[in-house]
Amino acid sequence: MGNPVLVVLAITAGVACLSAPxxxxxxxxxxxxxxxxxxxxxxxxxxxxxxxxxFVPFAAxxxxxxxxxRSWSVALLLVGLAVLTALGGAIGERLRIEDEVSTA
Numbered sequence: 001m002g003n004p005v006l007v008v009l010a011i012t013a014g015v016a017c018l019s020a021p022x023x024x025x026x027x028x029x030x031x032x033x034x035x036x037x038x039x040x041x042x043x044x045x046x047x048x049x050x051x052x053x054x055f056v057p058f059a060a061x062x063x064x065x066x067x068x069x070r071s072w073s074v075a076l077l078l079v080g081l082a083v084l085t086a087l088g089g090a091i092g093e094r095l096r097i098e099d100e101v102s103t104a
Contacts, residue, residue, distance in 0.1 A: 031096040056081070
């Protein structure tokens with residue numbers, strides 16, 4: 001594209017869309033663990049997710065090579081990851097732990 005303003009707007013929109021999951025990640029992850037395990041649970045879950053997702057480009061390259069450079073294979077990999085993410089969100093909602101509030 002020859003218009004730098006459109007490029008900046010497109011990158012801004014892309015970063016905004018990618019940042020949306022981080023808005024809810026903190027509150028969802030904290031509600032998955034009881035208070036005595038919350039800090040460790042959230043830390044391990046968040047960092048383990050980062051480590052595992054670091055292998056996605058390698059997996060995409062391997063799938064692309066195995067399929068004879070057909071892009072549908074990588075798209076199918078991303079659809080599978082999206083389904084797993086949606087499933088995790090649905091299951092996570094059901095596993096929420098309510099903190100007990102003591103009234104004295």
